[in-house]
Amino acid sequence: HKLPPGPKPLPILGNALQMPTQRGWLTYAEWAKNHGDIVYVHIFGQPLVLLNTLEMANDLLVKRSLIYSDRARMVMAGELAGYAEEMVFSNYGDRLRDMRKLFHRELNSPGLDKYWPLHTDASRNFVRNLWDGSNQIEEHVINFGGSLILEAVYGYHAAPKNDEWIKLSQDVMKSFTSASEPGAWLVDFIPALRYIPKWFPGAGFRIVAEVWRDEHLRFVHDPYFWSKANQDRVTKPNFATTVFDEHAGNPPAKVEECLRWTLTSIWGGGADTTVSTIMSFFLAMGMFPDVQRRGQEEIDRVIGSNRLPEISDREDLPFIEAISREALRWNPVVPMAPPHKLTQDDEYLGYELPAGSLVLVNIWSILHDEKLFPDPFDFKPDRFIDNPVASKAVSAAFGFGRRICPGVQFAETSIFIAIATALATSNISNAVDETGNPMSAVDLKYSSGNISHPPPFRCGVKPRSITAACLLAASVADASEC
Ligand code: HEM
Numbered sequence: 001h002k003l004p005p006g007p008k009p010l011p012i013l014g015n016a017l018q019m020p021t022q023r024g025w026l027t028y029a030e031w032a033k034n035h036g037d038i039v040y041v042h043i044f045g046q047p048l049v050l051l052n053t054l055e056m057a058n059d060l061l062v063k064r065s066l067i068y069s070d071r072a073r074m075v076m077a078g079e080l081a082g083y084a085e086e087m088v089f090s091n092y093g094d095r096l097r098d099m100r101k102l103f104h105r106e107l108n109s110p111g112l113d114k115y116w117p118l119h120t121d122a123s124r125n126f127v128r129n130l131w132d133g134s135n136q137i138e139e140h141v142i143n144f145g146g147s148l149i150l151e152a153v154y155g156y157h158a159a160p161k162n163d164e165w166i167k168l169s170q171d172v173m174k175s176f177t178s179a180s181e182p183g184a185w186l187v188d189f190i191p192a193l194r195y196i197p198k199w200f201p202g203a204g205f206r207i208v209a210e211v212w213r214d215e216h217l218r219f220v221h222d223p224y225f226w227s228k229a230n231q232d233r234v235t236k237p238n239f240a241t242t243v244f245d246e247h248a249g250n251p252p253a254k255v256e257e258c259l260r261w262t263l264t265s266i267w268g269g270g271a272d273t274t275v276s277t278i279m280s281f282f283l284a285m286g287m288f289p290d291v292q293r294r295g296q297e298e299i300d301r302v303i304g305s306n307r308l309p310e311i312s313d314r315e316d317l318p319f320i321e322a323i324s325r326e327a328l329r330w331n332p333v334v335p336m337a338p339p340h341k342l343t344q345d346d347e348y349l350g351y352e353l354p355a356g357s358l359v360l361v362n363i364w365s366i367l368h369d370e371k372l373f374p375d376p377f378d379f380k381p382d383r384f385i386d387n388p389v390a391s392k393a394v395s396a397a398f399g400f401g402r403r404i405c406p407g408v409q410f411a412e413t414s415i416f417i418a419i420a421t422a423l424a425t426s427n428i429s430n431a432v433d434e435t436g437n438p439m440s441a442v443d444l445k446y447s448s449g450n451i452s453h454p455p456p457f458r459c460g461v462k463p464r465s466i467t468a469a470c471l472l473a474a475s476v477a478d479a480s481e482c
Pocket residue numbers: 087088089090100107265266267269270271273274277328333334337338397398399400401402403404405406407408410411
């Protein structure tokens with residue numbers, strides 16, 4: 001094979017010892033500088049192709065999507081911990097297509113509009129809760145992301161604090177991140193190890209996997225069966241009820257299987273990703289106060305101070321829209337797209353790419369490409385104003401081709417309305433780290449893993465004015481302080 005260039009491998013191990021364990025996207029960007037934008041490595045013979053530009057991702061994952069849309073076999077996460085049936089790990093085939101079709105029908109326009117009131121109510125409650133004076137915003141952001149998805153998907157109204165299922169979802173996200181960490185589990189490279197007895201030295205991973213599997217099964221089944229049993233208590237539109245109603249409350253087994261896994265995949269794919277983007281927004285607002293001021297000015301000019309923003313205002317608020325895009329780009333939530341597996345031999349730019357290669361797109365590199373996004377480490381929403389090229393390129397944050405994130409519209413809607421509501425009603429102060437020192441935009445250390453989060457920080461969120469406070473309080477049916 002004439003393979004793409006890459007760091008020199010060792011016999012048998014291949015590049016296993018060179019694979020980064022922390023923030024891999026930065027290492028892959030370095031490799032691209034040394035070897036070129038397409039890089040080839042292998043781990044114990046498993047080929048990996050790393051793509052570092054938007055053009056390459058489009059050429060392969062979009063234009064040749066028929067052969068670049070499968071997923072990797074992940075023994076630890078997929079088979080032992082049981083995530084293989086989640087949409088994001090499913091192989092490309094009829095089962096996945098059925099789930100994506102159902103998802104698309106319900107959570108993309110025009111069907112999505114019926115969820116607008118949920119997005120709006122959730123964002124108003126959220127911002128109102130941020131004013132509790134604690135400066136600890138993360139718990140409120142997690143509650144916002146989780147409660148919105150649980151209500152839209154299962155019709156379940158989460159408790160304002162310490163909700164059992166929001167906690168479960170956070171636990172599952174942590175386990176999922178550990179289980180799917182590339183290179184962390186030997187069993188991913190030597191699948192036969194999954195059969196070693198649990199008492200055997202070194203087989204602790206099997207016990208860990210069992211705990212994660214049980215937790216994951218609760219995540220899949222509990223809210224689903226709650227929703228099925230509580231249809232008469234559910235008052236707002238939600239995904240599960242729509243499908244139950246189409247089948248007089250009792251879908252046939254095949255529909256039920258597809259529905260259950262689709263709903264879980266939405267909950268799993270949607271809650272934590274939105275959380276990270278909104279956290280980035282709050283971090284950026286303190287660091288770039290001029291952007292915050294201009295966002296507030298746009299809202300004051302277009303909407304005035306007698307009402308709160310609505311989702312239908314989106315087209316009239318281009319700067320707020322640009323802030324939402326920049327929050328997706330600045331420190332992307334999913335810096336490395338989950339591997340797309342190539343299902344047959346292919347040829348690209350004179351290189352031969354073997355069937356079975358795992359193709360990883362460095363989304364972080366694309367969204368920090370100076371040619372598309374000058375000064376990429378600065379939070380500059382202006383880059384999107386009257387710039388269709390940048391506006392289109394930022395959609396790389398959601399992945400590519402037949403595996404592109406099916407929750408794009410849902411995510412963009414909630415991010416927009418949360419940001420618009422926060423800026424309409426609140427002032428956000430500079431973020432400080434755990435020791436009370438101001439945070440700096442340079443060298444921000446976002447977490448590793450499939451879903452990347454900002455480092456821990458605190459920031460103050462206070463009402464902008466008495467009028468804003470009253471409007472928001474009235475909108476969440478609590479006008480006591482006005
Ligand atoms: C900031 C918000 C979000 C970002 C940046 C994001 C990003 C991504 C990315 C990069 C992928 C992988 C695409 C690929 O393999 O090429 C993905 C997959 C997925 N996302 Fe999202 N996502 C977000 C929000 C959501 C939401 C709100 C939902 C649900 C409503 C969702 C559901 C999913 C699902 C189910 C998949 C798996 C699709 C498949 O493998 O076929 N995501 N997302």
